[in-house]
Amino acid sequence: MSFLSYLITGISLGSIYAIIALGYTMVYGIAKMLNFAHGDVIMVGAYVCFFAMAGLSGQMEAGSLAAAVVPQVAGVLLAMVVCTILGVVIEGLAYKPLRQAPSLAVLITAIGVSWFLQNAAQLLWGAAPKNFTSIVSGAVSLADGTLNISYVTMLTVVTCLVIMVGLTTFIGKGKMGKAMRACSEDKAAAQLMGINVNATISVTFAIGSALAAVAGVLMCSAYPTLMPTTGALPGIKAFTAAVFGGIGSIPGAFLGGLLLGIIETFTKAYISTDLSDAIVFLVLIVVLLVKPSGLLGRFVPEKV
Amino acid sequence: MKKFLAMLMAAAMVFGAAACSSGNNTGNNGGNAGNDGGSGDAGNDGAIVIRIGGIGPRTGDTAMYGLATERGAQIAVDEINALGGDIQLEYRFEDDTGVAETAVSAYNTLKDWDVDVIYGCTTTAPCVSVAAETYADRYFQLTPSASSTDVTADKDNVFQMCFTDPGQGVTAADYVAENGLATKVGVIYNNGDAYSTGIAQGFIAHAPEVGLEVVTEQTFPDDSNTDFTVQLTACRDAGAELVFMPIYYTPAALILNQAKNQLNYSPLFFGGDGMDGILGVVDESLAKGLMLLTPFNASSTEEATANFVAKYEADYGETPNQFAADGYDCVYAIYQALQQIDNLAEIAAMDPAERHTALCDALVSVFTSPDFSFSGITGSGMTWGTNGEVTKDPMVVVVEGGAYVTQ
Numbered sequence: 151m152s153f154l155s156y157l158i159t160g161i162s163l164g165s166i167y168a169i170i171a172l173g174y175t176m177v178y179g180i181a182k183m184l185n186f187a188h189g190d191v192i193m194v195g196a197y198v199c200f201f202a203m204a205g206l207s208g209q210m211e212a213g214s215l216a217a218a219v220v221p222q223v224a225g226v227l228l229a230m231v232v233c234t235i236l237g238v239v240i241e242g243l244a245y246k247p248l249r250q251a252p253s254l255a256v257l258i259t260a261i262g263v264s265w266f267l268q269n270a271a272q273l274l275w276g277a278a279p280k281n282f283t284s285i286v287s288g289a290v291s292l293a294d295g296t297l298n299i300s301y302v303t304m305l306t307v308v309t310c311l312v313i314m315v316g317l318t319t320f321i322g323k324g325k326m327g328k329a330m331r332a333c334s335e336d337k338a339a340a341q342l343m344g345i346n347v348n349a350t351i352s353v354t355f356a357i358g359s360a361l362a363a364v365a366g367v368l369m370c371s372a373y374p375t376l377m378p379t380t381g382a383l384p385g386i387k388a389f390t391a392a393v394f395g396g397i398g399s400i401p402g403a404f405l406g407g408l409l410l411g412i413i414e415t416f417t418k419a420y421i422s423t424d425l426s427d428a429i430v431f432l433v434l435i436v437v438l439l440v441k442p443s444g445l446l447g448r449f450v451p452e453k454v
Numbered sequence: 455m456k457k458f459l460a461m462l463m464a465a466a467m468v469f470g471a472a473a474c475s476s477g478n479n480t481g482n483n484g485g486n487a488g489n490d491g492g493s494g495d496a497g498n499d500g501a502i503v504i505r506i507g508g509i510g511p512r513t514g515d516t517a518m519y520g521l522a523t524e525r526g527a528q529i530a531v532d533e534i535n536a537l538g539g540d541i542q543l544e545y546r547f548e549d550d551t552g553v554a555e556t557a558v559s560a561y562n563t564l565k566d567w568d569v570d571v572i573y574g575c576t577t578t579a580p581c582v583s584v585a586a587e588t589y590a591d592r593y594f595q596l597t598p599s600a601s602s603t604d605v606t607a608d609k610d611n612v613f614q615m616c617f618t619d620p621g622q623g624v625t626a627a628d629y630v631a632e633n634g635l636a637t638k639v640g641v642i643y644n645n646g647d648a649y650s651t652g653i654a655q656g657f658i659a660h661a662p663e664v665g666l667e668v669v670t671e672q673t674f675p676d677d678s679n680t681d682f683t684v685q686l687t688a689c690r691d692a693g694a695e696l697v698f699m700p701i702y703y704t705p706a707a708l709i710l711n712q713a714k715n716q717l718n719y720s721p722l723f724f725g726g727d728g729m730d731g732i733l734g735v736v737d738e739s740l741a742k743g744l745m746l747l748t749p750f751n752a753s754s755t756e757e758a759t760a761n762f763v764a765k766y767e768a769d770y771g772e773t774p775n776q777f778a779a780d781g782y783d784c785v786y787a788i789y790q791a792l793q794q795i796d797n798l799a800e801i802a803a804m805d806p807a808e809r810h811t812a813l814c815d816a817l818v819s820v821f822t823s824p825d826f827s828f829s830g831i832t833g834s835g836m837t838w839g840t841n842g843e844v845t846k847d848p849m850v851v852v853v854e855g856g857a858y859v860t861q
Contacts, residue, residue, distance in 0.1 A: 152687060159683045159716075269513055277517035278772065279704050281735045289715060298716050373680040374711060375704050375735060379515050384680070418684040423673045424645060 155297050156419045157412065162303035164411020166369050168310050170388030171395070171403035173361040176317060179398035180334045180354045183253065186260040187240060188362055189385020190267035193378065195233045195363030196370040197275055199225035200282055207283075222285040229363040237359025238352055245355075246348060264382070271378035279377040282370035302371045309368065313361060314404050320357075321400075330354060334398075394434050396447025405445055501542040502802040504792060504813075506531070506785065507564035508547035509557055509574030509584060516552040518731070519777045520576045523598045526774060526781030527573060529765050534789050541792050543785070550575055554583040561587055568806035569593070570813050573784055576777065578602040578648045585612045593810050594817040596788060598780035601727075602648045606842030611814050613821055613842045615780045615787065615832065616749070619649055622726055623656025623700065625848045626747055630696060631664035635722060635745075638669045640694030642685050642709065644701050645673040653700035653726050669694050674705070682709045683716055690719045700726040707735040714740055730776040738856040745852045745861075749832035750779035753857040759831045776832070783830035790828055791820040 170192060177185045202225040210217035244263050248256050289300040321327040329350045332340040341347050369384060370376050388407065395406025413433055417426040437445065508527055511520030524547040531545040546567060548560035557580030564572065572588050572595040575581040581600030588595045589609040597605060601616045617625070630636060639661065643654035654671070661668050669692040672685035686709065689697050699706055706729055713719045725732075725746040732741055752763050752773050762782055766774040774782075792798060795816045801809060820826055821838045828836045833846035851858035 152691070155687065156684065159681060163681050272513060272517060276772075277513075277521055278731070279518070279707070279735050281707065281737065291718075298718070300716065373708055375707050377518075377704070415681065415684060419687075423685060424675065427675055 152419075156415050158297065158299055158303070160412035160415035161307065161408060162300065162372060162411070163415060164391075164408035165303060165306040165310055166365070166372055166384065166407075167388045167391045167410050168404045168407025169306060169313070169365040169368060170362070170384055171392040171407045172310065172313055172317065172400060173358045173365060174385075174389055175392040175395075175397055175400060175403040176361070177354055177358040178392070179400075180330045181245075181351050182334065183245065183256045184260060184389070185355075185358070186257070186385070186389075187263040187267060188358070189381035189383075189388070190264045190271075191233055191237060191240075191359050191362040191381070192366035192369065192385065193271060193376075193381035194236060194267060195229040195366035196282065196376050196380065197271065197280075198232045198363070199229040199285075199367045200280055200370070200376055202228045203283060203285075226285065226364065226367050229367055230360045233359040233363035233366075234356045237355040237362070240359075241352055241355040246351075249348075264385075268378045268382065275378070277378065279375045282374040282376045284371040284374060285367060286371065300372070302368065306368045306372065309364060310404055310407075313364075314400055317357075317400050326350070326353060390431070390434060393444055394437060396444025399444065399446045402444055402446035409445075501538075501540055502798055503542050503544055504802070505544045505546070505568060505570045506573050506788065507561075507567065507569035507571070508545065508781075509550050509560045509564070509572065509580070510547065510576030511552035511580075512547070512549035514551040514553070516577050519599065520549070520552070522775055522777035523574070523576045523781035525766065525770055526598070526762075526778030527785045529762065529769065530782045530785035530789075534785065541789065541798070543789070545785075550580045552577050552580065554580045556580070557584050558587060560584075565591070568809075570810050571596070571788055571817070573598070573781075573788070575600055578605060581605045585609055588612065591810075592814045594788075594814040596784050598784045599777050602652055603843075604648070609842065610840065611818055613838055614844050615784050616727065616844070617747075617846075617848065618843050619652025619700075620656030620659075621843070622747060622848075623653040623658070624660045626653070626698065626700070626724065626726065627657050627660040627664055627666060629747070629848070629850055630698075630724065631661075631666055635724070636694075636696035637665065638667050638693050638695050640670045640672065640689030640692060640697045640721070641668055642672045642674070642682070642689065642697060642699045642701070644676065644679075644705065646676040647701075649728065650701050654698075657698055657700065679705060680708060681712070683712050685709075686713050686717055686719055689721065690717060694721055696722040696724055698724050700728065702728040703730065703732040703735060706732055707740075710736055710740045710744070727776055733853065733856060733858075734773070741853040741856070743853065745850060747848050747850055748776050748858075749846065749849060750776040751849065751851055751858045751860055752779075754860070756831075762831055779830075779832050783828075783832050786830055787828045787836075788817070791817050791826065794820050794826070 174188050203221040206221035206224055207217060210220060240263055244259050245256060248259060284302055286301040286305055289298045291298050321330055329345045332343065332345055333347050333350045337347050391406040391410045392403045394410060395402030410430060414426050414430050417429045421429060508524060510523045511517050528545065531543045535542055548563050550557035550560045557575050561584045572593045574597055575584055576599050578600045581597050582604050585595060585605050589611055593611065595612045596615065598615045601614065601619050603618050603620065606612045606614060641654050641658060644650035658668050658671065670688050672688050674682065674685060699709060706725060710723065723744045727748045729746040730748045763774055766778060801812045801816060804812060822840050836844050836846040838844055850861045852861055
């Protein structure tokens with residue numbers, strides 16, 4: 151029974167990594183840059199949702215149906231809008247001028263943006279952690295309470311699947327998706343074909359950042375401590391998950407995230423809590439040695 | 455569209471810069487006042503001016519602790535200067551971001567400012583590095599909250615306002631045993647952190663001597679870890695009636711949450727002084743019954759404490775935690791010791807390069823003298839040994855109705 155309960159913990163942790171990894175991998179796949187600020191956009195999204203929910207729930211009649219639904223939905227939507235704008239602004243100001251620069255310059259800029267966001271968040275909202283109210287509370291209890299699956303976990307897995315299918319469809323079909331694939335393959339050639347590369351990349355960032363907002367809200371619903379550095383470590387872990395699954399591959403990000411969470415939890419449970427991170431990264435190294443493109447890296451014809 | 459974005463960002467930057475500079479001003483009030491000749495503009499022209507340089511994290515993961523120590527001390531400095539006595543303090547606080555290397559640069563900045571006394575650091579690792587420097591350079595150093603024995607070991611000039619880590623573990627084990635809280639104990643600690651490991655090891659080593667059985671020892675690698683269900687499941691399966699968690703309150707908040715919501719596991723939780731602050735981050739129902747060792751209770755009705763809490767809340771809009779209280783006490787302890795130095799005027803007249811050495815020797819002899827005892831808001835009748843460790847009575851509080859109740 152404890153095996154099952156560890157598995158559920160692993161899936162719950164992994165689904166959080168997966169949802170962050172989806173945004174990472176999509177931006178990488180199309181813009182061909184590692185947006186290290188992704189984790190911090192997540193943090194901003196969670197803060198926006200936190201304040202929106204706190205502000206709105208005060209206005210609602212306590213205990214009514216509206217009070218249980220409206221602040222949460224409004225919080226998530228507002229977080230998505232704010233993060234979308236933030237993502238486009240970051241892309242326009244920090245990354246667009248570096249379009250022709252070596253990729254190392256862009257990478258360092260991304261780290262700079264990440265630090266800027268963390269410190270700006272600390273100035274605006276303070277260093278003390280906030281207690282994030284989960285957007286859905288409660289859990290399904292099985293086998294006399296020894297197995298608990300929280301609704302947040304279910305919601306996260308479902309959201310992951312929806313986003314995964316949605317993104318794959320969006321990129322595989324439709325005009326914008328085609329433009330994205332073209333940019334991913336060869337920016338210069340795409341431009342010659344009349345594709346507005348800058349606009350396409352901006353849209354990519356807009357979508358990636360909106361996904362970051364959703365990830366931030368779900369992450370803080372599962373692990374409710376919210377502070378300016380909340381996004382940093384999960385961001386790195388999710389990046390690892392994206393590489394694990396094959397960076398650029400959307401189903402790969404989902405699979406990589408889930409596996410990373412499960413391996414981490416099982417290592418803690420059955421091998422050592424001290425060595426869990428070391429073993430997770432060891433597995434990553436072995437996978438990359440055997441399959442340098444990541445788990446699903448090769449099987450996806452278009453890397454987007 | 456481009457122009458609009460540029461303007462938006464420019465506005466954001468101006469706003470950010472404004473926020474930055476206002477933050478710095480609060481920290482540097484004392485420093486600015488003193489740079490024009492050190493005449494002490496608080497109203498007393500003949501006053502001796504002593505420069506206190508603080509070090510702690512203002513940014514980064516541990517910023518909430520560093521800011522608390524900075525602000526607690528600021529309140530004490532303001533109060534002392536407002537008294538208009540013969541000793542006036544100048545205060546400046548430098549950011550170490552919680553990193554040892556940065557702390558040493560912060561210390562060098564303070565040296566360039568001709569600092570007299572070092573107040574800090576907030577966290578252990580930076581404090582160990584700075585203590586090695588102050589020992590070599592001969593500066594008196596008093597830390598509010600760096601609790602490892604490494605901070606003070608073999609250094610005559612470094613003193614602590616907080617309990618040492620192993621000492622706190624032993625005290626906790628004694629308390630659990632004496633009050634019959636439990637016999638089977640699980641321990642969860644952060645093995646990436648010297649503070650947490652120090653307390654846990656002190657506790658684990660002492661537990662068998664007082665009849666406690668440590669049924670499981672669980673660790674996690676650092677404070678950014680988010681999932682503790684594995685550790686909690688191990689405690690539950692080992693039958694722990696009490697879970698001792700000498701960790702900071704951010705991971706503790708997650709542990710309390712996951713124990714209740716994911717595992718239905720409700721042992722007695724017992725924490726160290728790093729747990730102070732938990733009330734701000736968990737719901738009342740989760741924190742209920744949590745016990746912790748802390749030298750400071752913000753809901754105390756004692757006059758000095760209530761006074762401090764009111765000022766802190768008015769200035770910074772939040773309830774002070776134990777770190778702020780330690781900082782407040784540090785400044786008052788230094789002030790009290792300064793008053794007991796006979797030749798302070800003579801020392802103050804010296805060249806800055808010699809002044810800090812003379813002051814260091816004088817303060818060390820006052821702090822270690824048997825008749826020096828300090829009473830503040832984190833304890834009364836505190837004394838210091840030659841090893842720099844403080845002796846004061848521990849206090850255990852339990853969370854009830856969203857506030858600490860002293861046991």
